[in-house]
Amino acid sequence: MADEALRQVFPGLDLDTFWEDSAYADETYNGGYPTDQLVSSVEAELGFRLPASYVALMRMRNGGIPRNTCCPAPSRTTWAEDHVALNAIMGIGREREGSLAGPMGSRLFVEEWGYPEIGVYFADCPSAGHDMIAFDYRDCGPDGEPRVVHVDQEAGYRITVLAPDFVSFVQALRPEDDYDYD
Template structure:
């Protein structure tokens, strides 16, 4: 697996173990994608090296892409299960994101847009697609899987 994260600890949770995965899956009522868990086993969330995602639609960020600032892990204050006001359930409620799955990324807009695992077509135990949710709160499919999402992230300088 390529080195996804920068050395910066920001957005990084405690070392991940399988019990944490089972607990959060039970708490959120979903099966997390294997590619997401494998990534978090290397580093439990953090600042990705490649932070921009090309799109074929305009976003509130740019005409042809959006940027993420962090990938959320499990546990800690930035985890998808966090009770600190940064967890997925809280963000969905606070920002009015669609109730289709799990918020997995932090964006520079601090809530105006996000990236989510979308379980609406596969069911809560299936392999979720990845969607971008902009200010209009309409989920737009950007990848069939978390692995595809990671693979399509590029350095932001390549798009500007």
């Protein structure tokens, strides 16, 4: 997707500074640019159509650590009173450990950690697996436009809606400095 088209998908977002440069992120999450064939095969494996806006962002950089890693939350989580934090956004693929269909991908959290089968877990959090961020397809079905939710294992897998869609979620991300950790 051309840069201008991507800027239309994410209006007002500075895409030039969205991602943090990191060798760790490149090795763990960024799996190269996903082809249409790879996107289709990962969607088939996971059982859900990925949001077009997510696919578009992954075609810019296929996973990694955003500069802004905090998302406002409407209620308290085990992480904080008013937000959640994320480590990284998983890329589309199988080869990287932290890609959607990789060894530490979405299915691991359902099959081995007991997370609810609501959709696709696409972002991990600093709690080392005790909370995750997911595309929630319960209201829209596997081909619809999912909302973005936080799933908190420490609170009985409580699900908190963070954004109505992926674009809104990305636009809501804020730097850690916006929150008082004292």
